[in-house]
Amino acid sequence: GQQLNQSPQSMFIQEGEDVSMNCTSSSIFNTWLWYKQDPGEGPVLLIALYKAGELTSNGRLTAQFGITRKDSFLNISASIPSDVGIYFCCTRGGTSYGKLTFGQGTILTVHP
Amino acid sequence: DGGITQSPKYLFRKEGQNVTLSCEQNLNHDAMYWYRQDPGQGLRLIYYSQIVNDFQKGDIAEGYSVSREKKESFPLTVTSAQKNPTAFYLCASRRETGTDMNTEAFFGQGTRLTVV
Numbered sequence: 001g002q003q004l005n006q007s008p009q010s011m012f013i014q015e016g017e018d019v020s021m022n023c024t025s026s027s028i029f030n031t032w033l034w035y036k037q038d039p040g041e042g043p044v045l046l047i048a049l050y051k052a053g054e055l056t057s058n059g060r061l062t063a064q065f066g067i068t069r070k071d072s073f074l075n076i077s078a079s080i081p082s083d084v085g086i087y088f089c090c091t092r093g094g095t096s097y098g099k100l101t102f103g104q105g106t107i108l109t110v111h112p
Numbered sequence: 113d114g115g116i117t118q119s120p121k122y123l124f125r126k127e128g129q130n131v132t133l134s135c136e137q138n139l140n141h142d143a144m145y146w147y148r149q150d151p152g153q154g155l156r157l158i159y160y161s162q163i164v165n166d167f168q169k170g171d172i173a174e175g176y177s178v179s180r181e182k183k184e185s186f187p188l189t190v191t192s193a194q195k196n197p198t199a200f201y202l203c204a205s206r207r208e209t210g211t212d213m214n215t216e217a218f219f220g221q222g223t224r225l226t227v228v
Contacts, residue, residue, distance in 0.1 A: 003148055006154075033216055041157075042118075042202050042219030088154065090217075098162040099170070100204070100217055104154035 006089050006103030011014040013079055014111050022073040023089030032065050032072035033090040037105075043088055047074070079110050115139065118220035124187045125156050125227050133223045142173060142208035144186035145217065148172060149200040158201075161186055171216035172173065197227045210222075 006023045011018060031050055035043035047058050049065035049072060056063055063073045065091070076083055086098040114139040125131045135144065143162045147155040157170030161180040175194025180186055186205075190197045201224075204217040 035219075040200075040222070040224075042204075042222050044219070045216050048216050098160060098168075098208070099157065100145060100160070100206070101157070102147070102155040107152070 002063045003033055004089055004103040008106060008108060010107040015079060015081060017079055019025060019076040019079055020073060021087060023103045024071040028069040029091040031092045034063050035088045036075045037086040072092050081112055084108055084110050116205050116218055116220040118223050120223060123223055123225045127227055128192045133188050133201055135186045135220060138184060141205060142228060143206040145204040146188045147202040149158040170182035181221055181223055197225060200224050
């Protein structure tokens with residue numbers, strides 16, 4: 001099936017540092033989504049990207065839809081302890097139009 | 113309030129028993145999804161449905177079954193054929209607009225299934 005390669009798998013940072021993670025695929029997609037999951041909860045949408053080259057911000061979060069339509073990155077600036085969680089990239093479509101595919105996730109730990 | 117509800121939050125079953133996980137949404141969404149999450153792992157798609165009375169296998173459908181008799185409901189049955197059923201199960205729904213815009217998935221709170 002379709003696969004998304006998300007990296008890094010985990011990050012340990014100090015409060016106040018910036019964070020960057022990315023997701024790549026061998027297939028072209030029309031949508032890139034970024035979700036955050038708190039422990040024991042369902043993922044919550046952070047940012048949605050619909051156009052190649054699009055750069056979108058949501059507070060301290062910034063995400064970009066790669067120009068090749070095969071990748072995306074998420075940046076978090078000035079991290080705080082509540083940023084802790086698992087971050088997932090997600091795409092929809094490809095060979096199966098309605099199918100949502102997720103990356104393996106990036107586990108973020110922020111030390112106060 | 114509109115939302116997607118999974119129940120129960122925690123479920124315990126004996127090995128060899130079938131168990132059904134509930135997922136209900138009142139968002140009037142067309143598409144619904146079931147994912148499995150293991151510790152330290154990503155989300156793996158079990159089944160998805162884009163319309164009532166129709167569903168497709170995801171990447172790990174073996175040992176699972178679903179039904180979509182109503183738009184609001186997409187129950188997942190974990191059968192005794194599933195070799196490693198203990199996991200965190202997440203249900204999601206999404207509005208199908210025919211375009212890629214504004215069709216993000218919303219997730220339930222998850223059901224943690226433990227088989228002993």
